[in-house]
Amino acid sequence: MILITGATGVVGRETVRLLVEGGAEVAAVTRDPHAGFPAGTQLLHPAKVPTIDGVEAILLSPRATGSTAADLLARARGTGAARVVVLSSVAVQYPAGHARFRRQFHTAEDVAKGSGLDWTILRCADFAANTLAWAGQIQATGTVRGAYPHARTSTVDERDIAAVAALALTHPQHRGQTYLLTGEQPLSQPEKVAALGTALERTLSFDEAAPDEIRRGMLAASLPEEVPDRLLGSLADYAREAGPTTDTVRLLLGRPARTYATWARDHRAAFTAGGPR
Numbered sequence: 001m002i003l004i005t006g007a008t009g010v011v012g013r014e015t016v017r018l019l020v021e022g023g024a025e026v027a028a029v030t031r032d033p034h035a036g037f038p039a040g041t042q043l044l045h046p047a048k049v050p051t052i053d054g055v056e057a058i059l060l061s062p063r064a065t066g067s068t069a070a071d072l073l074a075r076a077r078g079t080g081a082a083r084v085v086v087l088s089s090v091a092v093q094y095p096a097g098h099a100r101f102r103r104q105f106h107t108a109e110d111v112a113k114g115s116g117l118d119w120t121i122l123r124c125a126d127f128a129a130n131t132l133a134w135a136g137q138i139q140a141t142g143t144v145r146g147a148y149p150h151a152r153t154s155t156v157d158e159r160d161i162a163a164v165a166a167l168a169l170t171h172p173q174h175r176g177q178t179y180l181l182t183g184e185q186p187l188s189q190p191e192k193v194a195a196l197g198t199a200l201e202r203t204l205s206f207d208e209a210a211p212d213e214i215r216r217g218m219l220a221a222s223l224p225e226e227v228p229d230r231l232l233g234s235l236a237d238y239a240r241e242a243g244p245t246t247d248t249v250r251l252l253l254g255r256p257a258r259t260y261a262t263w264a265r266d267h268r269a270a271f272t273a274g275g276p277r
């Protein structure tokens with residue numbers, strides 16, 4: 001049995017799908033009793049995790065597990081689990097953004113390394129799916145207003161992270177490895193918006209705004225202060241120095257990392273009026 005925490009997230013959901021497709025027995029951890037997963041997937045409320053036995057491997061999503069990660073891994077090890085794969089961030093290795101946001105990833109990595117399980121760390125670049133935050137503006141006006149246009153990152157397609165996670169969860173030779181997972185092409189924010197325009201066959205534009213304006217807009221939209229802090233802190237750093245670019249996805253999967261243009265094409269519907277937000 002493979003236990004997927006954060007199973008309703010973009011990485012967790014795709015990891016569940018790939019594992020089930022590959023014939024694995026999977027338990028998907030979610031607070032949502034109606035979360036839809038492929039037939040055969042066992043749904044598990046986080047509170048019930050300590051009651052299950054027979055877990056061989058765990059995908060650890062730091063946001064979902066928070067301070068419960070150490071207990072979860074200790075119990076899994078006590079009941080015979082072999083390995084843990086951690087969804088961490090490139091910011092651990094290439095510091096960007098406020099230190100307090102990196103700390104949760106450092107902690108999760110340390111917990112995995114101290115658990116006695118075989119561990120694999122996936123330090124991920126910003127997910128392509130983060131740009132779904134632009135969907136409302138693109139649908140409404142065709143213009144994205146944002147701060148730090150020159151911030152460049154090699155955004156990673158979350159489906160590539162899931163493919164690596166599925167591999168590491170099922171193949172022991174990845175133990176003790178730390179993989180830096182990024183796309184292969186650093187793009188600025190206007191370049192990402194232009195790629196979305198190509199996918200949508202629409203002319204889209206990026207309009208630079210002062211960081212304070214973006215912060216005020218997010219707070220006015222009732223987002224917790226943590227959201228602008230997280231976003232603006234890392235964009236400010238990536239405007240000074242681009243995020244890392246690696247070929248790790250290619251080395252591990254034997255094919256190039258999916259490009260942002262491919263992600264944009266595959267997620268067109270989310271940016272189309274009436275499409276999912």
Ligand SMILES: NC(=O)c1ccc[n+]([C@@H]2O[C@H](COP(=O)([O-])OP(=O)(O)OC[C@H]3O[C@@H](n4cnc5c(N)ncnc54)[C@H](OP(=O)(O)O)[C@@H]3O)[C@@H](O)[C@H]2O)c1
Nearest residue numbers: 006008009010011030031061062063064087089124126127
């Ligand atoms: N986005 C990025 O650019 C990025 C980069 C590097 C690393 N990461 C990390 O990668 C991991 C996976 O990201 P993701 O976007 O796929 O997942 P996500 O949307 O952050 O979270 C996945 C699921 O975890 C549960 N969850 C979230 N916050 C929770 C909380 N406070 N308490 C309990 N459960 C909570 C929710 O599931 P239910 O509501 O179904 O219970 C949520 O759907 C996260 O740990 C994230 O920090 C993200």
